[in-house]
Amino acid sequence: MTTDMSTRVGALSLANPILTASGTFGYGLDLADLCPPERLGGIVTKGLSPQPRRGNTPPRIVETAAGMINAIGLQNIGVEAFCRDVLPELDARGVTVVVNVFGESPAAYREVMARCERERGVAAYELNVSCPNVSAGGMEFGHDPALLASLTAACRAETAKPLWVKLSPNAPDLIGTGKAAVDGGADALTLINTLRAMAIDAVQRRPVLQRGFGGLSGPAIKPIALRMVWEVHWALPSTPLVGIGGIETGRDVAEFLLAGASAVQVGTAVFRDPAAPLRILGELERFCAGEGITAVGELIGGLQWPC
Amino acid sequence: MIARRDLAARVAIVEDLTPTCFRLELLCCEPVAASPGQFAMLRCAPGLDPLLRRAFSLAGVRSTGDGTIVEMHLKEVGRGTALLRRLAPGAPVAMLGPLGNGFTLGIAPGQRLALVAGGIGLPPVLFAAEMLAAHGSAFDLFVGASTAGELYEVDRLAAAAAVVGGELVLCTDDGSRGEPGFVTAALQRRLDAGRAYVRALACGPDPMLQALGRLATARGLEAELSLEEPMACGVGVCLGCVVELEDGRLVPSCKEGPVFPVSRLAARWRA
Numbered sequence: 001m002t003t004d005m006s007t008r009v010g011a012l013s014l015a016n017p018i019l020t021a022s023g024t025f026g027y028g029l030d031l032a033d034l035c036p037p038e039r040l041g042g043i044v045t046k047g048l049s050p051q052p053r054r055g056n057t058p059p060r061i062v063e064t065a066a067g068m069i070n071a072i073g074l075q076n077i078g079v080e081a082f083c084r085d086v087l088p089e090l091d092a093r094g095v096t097v098v099v100n101v102f103g104e105s106p107a108a109y110r111e112v113m114a115r116c117e118r119e120r121g122v123a124a125y126e127l128n129v130s131c132p133n134v135s136a137g138g139m140e141f142g143h144d145p146a147l148l149a150s151l152t153a154a155c156r157a158e159t160a161k162p163l164w165v166k167l168s169p170n171a172p173d174l175i176g177t178g179k180a181a182v183d184g185g186a187d188a189l190t191l192i193n194t195l196r197a198m199a200i201d202a203v204q205r206r207p208v209l210q211r212g213f214g215g216l217s218g219p220a221i222k223p224i225a226l227r228m229v230w231e232v233h234w235a236l237p238s239t240p241l242v243g244i245g246g247i248e249t250g251r252d253v254a255e256f257l258l259a260g261a262s263a264v265q266v267g268t269a270v271f272r273d274p275a276a277p278l279r280i281l282g283e284l285e286r287f288c289a290g291e292g293i294t295a296v297g298e299l300i301g302g303l304q305w306p307c
Numbered sequence: 308m309i310a311r312r313d314l315a316a317r318v319a320i321v322e323d324l325t326p327t328c329f330r331l332e333l334l335c336c337e338p339v340a341a342s343p344g345q346f347a348m349l350r351c352a353p354g355l356d357p358l359l360r361r362a363f364s365l366a367g368v369r370s371t372g373d374g375t376i377v378e379m380h381l382k383e384v385g386r387g388t389a390l391l392r393r394l395a396p397g398a399p400v401a402m403l404g405p406l407g408n409g410f411t412l413g414i415a416p417g418q419r420l421a422l423v424a425g426g427i428g429l430p431p432v433l434f435a436a437e438m439l440a441a442h443g444s445a446f447d448l449f450v451g452a453s454t455a456g457e458l459y460e461v462d463r464l465a466a467a468a469a470v471v472g473g474e475l476v477l478c479t480d481d482g483s484r485g486e487p488g489f490v491t492a493a494l495q496r497r498l499d500a501g502r503a504y505v506r507a508l509a510c511g512p513d514p515m516l517q518a519l520g521r522l523a524t525a526r527g528l529e530a531e532l533s534l535e536e537p538m539a540c541g542v543g544v545c546l547g548c549v550v551e552l553e554d555g556r557l558v559p560s561c562k563e564g565p566v567f568p569v570s571r572l573a574a575r576w577r578a
């Protein structure tokens with residue numbers, strides 16, 4: 001039996017529920033030899049800002065138990081270079097491209113989107129309002145529902161394409177920020193970004209990362225991500241969700257779909273195994289076949305609880 | 308560019324080289340072409356601990372009847388290297404490689420390279436020495452370790468140098484073998500004595516590379532340093548391994564390096 005793997009995130013149809021997470025798959029072509037992006041549901045680009053960003057001073061990464069902490073600081077090539085050098089080939093290959101947008105002000109977010117709107121090949125936008133590793137922009141939008149609603153509305157005005165807002169697990173009120181994004185015009189919510197975290201070198205008596213703090217990702221955060229996806233799904237049942245956090249296997253994907261996600265993104269797993277998104281897709285297909293599932297969409301929100 | 312792949316390799320040999328270092332040879336079914344200075348990312352265990360792969364320089368690649376043997380030399384410093392040291396022959400190891408850029412080996416007739424290694428920086432330098440010897444390109448070798456017991460593969464180094472009439476200079480920090488003191492001081496003595504090199508190629512601990520960067524810059528000698536930044540992906544997508552360049556840019560070492568001409572690097576590698 002073959003399972004229909006297609007899914008929808010609101011108005012956007014995807015060939016399968018597996019996307020790559022922002023910041024873990026470059027701009028979509030970097031690993032094309034090891035994991036052809038056109039075979040995935042889609043790719044989410046590294047966060048793009050109006051101008052190239054240098055990012056934080058190293059050390060920027062440290063491994064922790066079943067996870068890692070990063071403080072990259074949104075180093076990126078800038079929207080112009082992306083549109084000029086990368087997007088045409090992604091489009092030619094038929095890749096479903098979600099542009100992850102970052103700015104230090106609402107005007108900067110709009111600038112990135114306005115530049116992309118002049119090109120073909122962008123399927124959707126994902127607003128990064130949840131990066132724990134930059135001082136301006138990022139988390140401050142994601143933590144304040146009123147600010148987030150107005151930022152989302154400003155970005156909504158730039159495009160008719162699907163607009164996703166990526167929620168911060170560090171926000172004091174997850175559901176309040178999710179509602180604010182939807183009120184501002186978001187078509188879908190993606191969650192979660194990394195959890196603010198710290199590693200300490202006991203001998204040096206210093207933080208390991210140059211910035212002190214960073215964002216925790218990987219299998220260690222999966223149970224928290226699942227809980228948050230479920231909570232947001234429960235509070236906003238008609239809002240499509242994209243689940244992220246520590247996904248390593250096809251079965252992990254099934255868990256996120258059951259919790260209410262319509263699709264997922266694979267992040268840190270790519271660092272262990274550059275072909276992880278494709279491997280995970282194969283595992284999900286086998287899981288569905290084993291469970292007698294005819295369409296993967298049957299899993300979405302199918303958690304048997306509370307009954 | 309030589310194509311990178313995620314190879315399903317198997318352990319051929321694990322054997323101690325010194326009290327802290329061991330040789331790991333992996334057998335791949337496919338042909339592997341690599342150049343000295345390139346590295347591979349090895350998965351140390353099948354589960355989630357350790358989560359990330361570890362980067363190791365290639366010490367050599369040779370084909371056998373069964374496929375290709377990829378040689379690496381590892382120093383046990385933590386959990387990943389300890390797990391690899393305990394692998395038995397036949398154990399599967401995922402190996403992503405070859406990655407990175409490698410040293411510039413080309414020289415004209417009459418020119419000579421200085422190859423400089425400190426500690427566990429030897430693998431890419433040994434690989435370079437054996438490849439240069441096979442091509443008949445001249446070089447001198449400067450190999451340093453903390454103490455006599457940590458010097459290894461001396462016979463192979465001597466044999467490679469002998470092919471091209473090169474000198475093998477051994478140094479130990481404690482003076483227990485070879486010239487006492489650092490390899491960079493030994494190189495400086497050769498330069499002072501009028502020996503000329505077209506380029507120095509080096510791998511080793513940061514202080515050694517910085518000392519070489521200073522010496523090379525002062526003497527107008529071109530030098531390429533193989534740097535060791537913490538890496539998560541090894542393939543340019545996490546941006547965790549960045550190195551600061553002369554112009555202030557931060558570039559991923561796994562992709563634009565790990566070998567950098569010292570003139571391209573930020574001033575701290577020269578001052």
Ligand SMILES: Cc1cc2nc3c(=O)[nH]c(=O)nc-3n(C[C@H](O)[C@H](O)[C@H](O)COP(=O)(O)OP(=O)(O)OC[C@H]3O[C@@H](n4cnc5c(N)ncnc54)[C@H](O)[C@@H]3O)c2cc1C
Nearest residue numbers: 361362363364380381382384385386387388430535536565
């Ligand atoms: C391009 C590149 C090439 C490399 N080539 C080699 C090689 O040929 N042979 C080799 O043995 N290693 C090499 N390394 C270093 C190797 O990747 C690390 O030693 C390894 O990741 C350590 O893993 P672990 O799990 O054993 O240690 P971890 O558990 O990650 O670390 C344990 C402890 O060791 C310390 N540590 C980590 N790395 C090093 C290090 N390099 N030196 C000293 N202490 C360290 C950590 O700070 C920590 O305190 C290379 C690294 C890079 C980036």
Ligand SMILES: Cc1cc2nc3c(=O)[nH]c(=O)nc-3n(C[C@H](O)[C@H](O)[C@H](O)COP(=O)(O)O)c2cc1C
Nearest residue numbers: 021022023047070128192193217218245246267268
């Ligand atoms: C090295 C690194 C860089 C990241 N960069 C971005 C980014 O630019 N924009 C963004 O929205 N999220 C970024 N993230 C967060 C991931 O997209 C994802 O939300 C998070 O890592 C959790 O998923 P995972 O556990 O599967 O990695 C980054 C994560 C990592 C590990």
Ligand code: FES
Nearest residue numbers: 541543545546561
């Ligand atoms: S290790 Fe990930 S970019 Fe270099």
